[in-house]
Amino acid sequence: MAWRGCSRLQLQLRRCLGDRQAWGRRGIVSCIDPSVGLTEEQKEFQKVAFDFAAKEMAPYMAEWDEKEIFPVETMRKASQLGFGGIYVQPDVGGSGLSRLDTSIIFEALSTGCVSTTAYMSIQNMCAWMIDTFGSQEQRHKYCPSLCSMEKLASYCLTEPGSGSDAASLLTTAKRKGDAYVLNGSKAFISGGGDADVYVVMCRTGGSGPKGISCMVVEKGTPGLSFGKKEKKMGWCSQPTRAVIFEDCAVPVANRVGEEGQGFNIAMKGLNGGRINIASCSLGAAHACILLARDHLKVRKQFGEILASSQYLQFRLAEMATRLVASRLMVRNAARALQENREDAVALCSMAKLFATDECFAICNQALQMHGGYGYLKDYTVQQFVRDIRVHQILEGTNEVMRMIIARSLLQA
Numbered sequence: 001m002a003w004r005g006c007s008r009l010q011l012q013l014r015r016c017l018g019d020r021q022a023w024g025r026r027g028i029v030s031c032i033d034p035s036v037g038l039t040e041e042q043k044e045f046q047k048v049a050f051d052f053a054a055k056e057m058a059p060y061m062a063e064w065d066e067k068e069i070f071p072v073e074t075m076r077k078a079s080q081l082g083f084g085g086i087y088v089q090p091d092v093g094g095s096g097l098s099r100l101d102t103s104i105i106f107e108a109l110s111t112g113c114v115s116t117t118a119y120m121s122i123q124n125m126c127a128w129m130i131d132t133f134g135s136q137e138q139r140h141k142y143c144p145s146l147c148s149m150e151k152l153a154s155y156c157l158t159e160p161g162s163g164s165d166a167a168s169l170l171t172t173a174k175r176k177g178d179a180y181v182l183n184g185s186k187a188f189i190s191g192g193g194d195a196d197v198y199v200v201m202c203r204t205g206g207s208g209p210k211g212i213s214c215m216v217v218e219k220g221t222p223g224l225s226f227g228k229k230e231k232k233m234g235w236c237s238q239p240t241r242a243v244i245f246e247d248c249a250v251p252v253a254n255r256v257g258e259e260g261q262g263f264n265i266a267m268k269g270l271n272g273g274r275i276n277i278a279s280c281s282l283g284a285a286h287a288c289i290l291l292a293r294d295h296l297k298v299r300k301q302f303g304e305i306l307a308s309s310q311y312l313q314f315r316l317a318e319m320a321t322r323l324v325a326s327r328l329m330v331r332n333a334a335r336a337l338q339e340n341r342e343d344a345v346a347l348c349s350m351a352k353l354f355a356t357d358e359c360f361a362i363c364n365q366a367l368q369m370h371g372g373y374g375y376l377k378d379y380t381v382q383q384f385v386r387d388i389r390v391h392q393i394l395e396g397t398n399e400v401m402r403m404i405i406a407r408s409l410l411q412a
Contacts, residue, residue, distance in 0.1 A: 029293075032320050034107060034286060034327065042104055045097075048081055049105045053112025053283075061113035064237035065383055068229075070194055071116055071237060076149045078120065083109070085147030086124055087272070088131045092143035099272060099334040103279040107327075110283025114387035117283070119238040121276035122190050126153035126199045129269045130216065133257045142197060142216065151196040155273075156186040156217075156243050157266050163187075164400045166201070167209040167263060171245060173202040178252050180204065180215060182223070182245035188394075192241030193226035195219065200243075201262045209263035214256040223248030234386035271337055271345055273395045274352035278330045281359035281391050284384040285323045288366035291381050292316060295370050312369060319362045326355040346408035353401035356391040363388060 035043045056074055064071055078084065086102045088094025097105075102124070109117040127146040131139055145151040162168045171184025182202055186192075198217040205211030217224060227242030257265055293316060296307040306312055333351035336344040363385045367374035374381050392398045 029290070029320075032286065032289060032323055034104070034282075037331075038104065042101060045082075045101070046104050046108050049083070049108035050111065052078060052081060052083075053109050057109065057112025057116060061116070061237070061383065062377070062380070064113065064116065065387075066236075066377070068236050068239075070239055071113075072149070072152070072194075075116065075120055075123075078109070079147065079149040083120065084123060084149040085127045085131075085143065088124070088127045088143055088147055089139075092131060092139050093147035094127070094131065094143065095147075099275060099338040100331055102272075103275055103282075103330055103334045106276055106279040107283040107286070110280040111287040113237060114280050114284045114384060115235045115237040118235060118277060118280050118387075118391075119190055121273065121280065122155055123149065123153050125269050125273050125276065126155050126197065128272065129155075129199055129214070129265055130256060132268075133214070133261070133265050134216075137253070138216065138256065146197065152191055152194060153197040153199060154189050154191040154195040154243070155269070156189055156198050156200040158186060158188050160185060160187045160242075164397055166266065167212070168207075169201060169203060169212065171200070171202045173204045173213060173215060173250070175204065175252070176249075179249045180252060180255070182215070182217070182248040182250060184245050185227075186243040188230070188240055189243045190235070190238050190240055192239060192243050193229065194239050198224075198243060199256070200245075201266050202245075204259050204262075210260050212262035212266070213259045214262035214265045215250050216254045216256060217245075217248065217250050218254075221248055221250065233389065234383075235390055270395055271348045274348045274401075275330060275334050275337060277391050277395045278326070278333075278352045278355035278359075281356045281388050282323065282327050282330060284388045285319075285326070285359035285362040288363040288381055288384050289316070289319050289323060291379075292319070292366035292369045295373075299371075306369070315365060315369070319365055322358040322362055326351075326358045330355050343408070346405050349396070349401040349404040352395065353398045353405070356388070357398060360385075360388055360392060 035046055056077060082095035083105060085094035086097050086105055090096040106117055106121055127143055130142050146153050157166055159169050173180040173182050196219045200215045200217050201212055202215055203211050204213040223246045225244045230240040232240060296312055299306045329351045333347040336347045367381045367385050370379060370381055373379050
């Protein structure tokens, strides 16, 4: 089997491939089967991802959430399967897979733990940005250790005063000889304080998007510090902190791309990030439908199992329909992005808007079907609800997605 340079994943496939019927008995339901329409190769690495999620993530997701454990060693195990740099080029340690392949993998992994998978998607995005826009020296310096997750990465765009309006960011980078001196702060940074590499958008020029550049800042650089660890509603298996720059000198050699190219780099990264986070929502929704189905089949009220209620049958049918529609939108957008089509930005925004809204509604309905039990932390469904709520906010709020889609239509 040719595997486009990804020998680690190929070896794992040879070990893990087995009886597909046995896989089917683990809970795959035909009408929502996520493998429908995939190539044999895609089905194989999807199975590896499902297996990893079931064995290495799902049994621990509640503990990671409750104790706010950042499961670095588990993520490094995932990187041994090729999941640390899925769409990074193989010559620097990546798997060289497509955006659709990436979506398939993140959807499967998220059935085991959304929060941890979402951080891995950010790691992948940072590695891809350096791989795509960095110099050969930068690619070979940073990407191998990021793809192996020996080193962790954080994406630093959002600031306390600029979230949706990213082009108004205020963190400055003043050129002084062979260095840039950074001053400012970033907010809500996943991996902040724990990550080793920070991909930072900062202002090297005038106001607006054309004044923004991209820098790689390494942990331990004098002038780099971090805020307190945030207490969050969800995404508790990954730390979130402010990242602070106070006269932080960064070598000019750490600038990714040319001056003024940073905003373009950031937006291109986010297009893929929107597909990734929508894919994480798909995994959560798929898991919640199975949890709801199983609960309806055993829980009794008024002398009958809940599954006999036509009302609940209809709601379950609606949940399944929303999931399949969302998956089709996400995969269509992933193909458009891979092909660099003109409509890719709008389609990525549509997919992120639709999938994160619909999948949250699916998970929330699954919790409702559990009744009071769904509100207990002993039941997994509540964690899926908490973890994917933020997907409607990050990588561009869903209100911003609507703006992008409308602008695409009106400018045509």
